[in-house]
Amino acid sequence: MGWIEFITVFAGFYILHSVPVRPPARPWLVARLGHAGFDIAYSTLSLAMLAALFVAVERAPYVPLWPEPPGAHWLVLAAMTAVGLILAFGLFRPNPLSFGGTRNAAFNPRNPGLLRWVRHPVLAAFFLWSGAHLMVNGDVAHVVMFGSFAAFALFGMRIVDRRRRREMGDEVWRQTVVQMRAAPVSRPHAAVLRVAGALAAVVVLILLHPWFAGVGVLGRFLP
Known part of the structure; x- marks a missing residue:
């Protein structure tokens, strides 16, 4: 389960950092949230996903x-x-x-x-x-x-x-x-x-x- 959690959160982290910042997702989101709203929402989600990734990597099996x-x-x-x-x-x-x-x-x-x-x-x-x-x-x-x-x-x-x-x-x-x-x-x-x-x-x-x-x-x- 440790590897499954890590892979899932890891994939989610990179999806968050690729899909919302590319067209047509970014223009659609900016039109509804505004530039400031988009930046705030994106930064908040990025930090939350980074925190989740830190937790997942600590739970993953240790392979030196x-x-x-x-x-x-x-x-x-x-x-x-x-x-x-x-x-x-x-x-x-x-x-x-x-x-x-x-x-x-x-x-x-x-x-x-x-x-x-x-x-x-x-x-x-x-x-x-x-x-x-x-x-x-x-x-x-x-x-x-x-x-x-x-x-x-x-x-x-x-x-x-x-x-x-x-x-x-x-x-x-x-x-x-x-x-x-x-x-x-x-x-x-x-x-x-x-x-x-x-x-x-x-x-x-x-x-x-x-x-x-x-x-x-x-x-x-x-x-």
């Missing part, structure tokens, strides 16, 4: 493939710190080249901030998170889950790029990317607050890890 490398928890901590910083500087800002942007009409390619290097902050963070956790969870169920997450994030970047190029027009998309890469590096607004928020989020995740992942990790970082 490799042991956790010595000291790997510090690499995971470094990766999660990078995830926090990417999200702190990449979310809630104009970003017409990916999803998750706000006030996209105000986007200035000559002041792109983090987007100069990371066009898709959410997917980049997702890739780092899943890749780091793949390294320290070497059993079949976790490898399937985190490995597919990492592949999903990489392919997702290419898919979103193609979609945005089609929507914006190839020449406009290219010019925007060129301007972003050539833009001078400037200090982001409220950089100290963003860094502090990212670090605080990592600490909270460590403290709450036993509740949402079923494994305590705080002790690994204490003397």
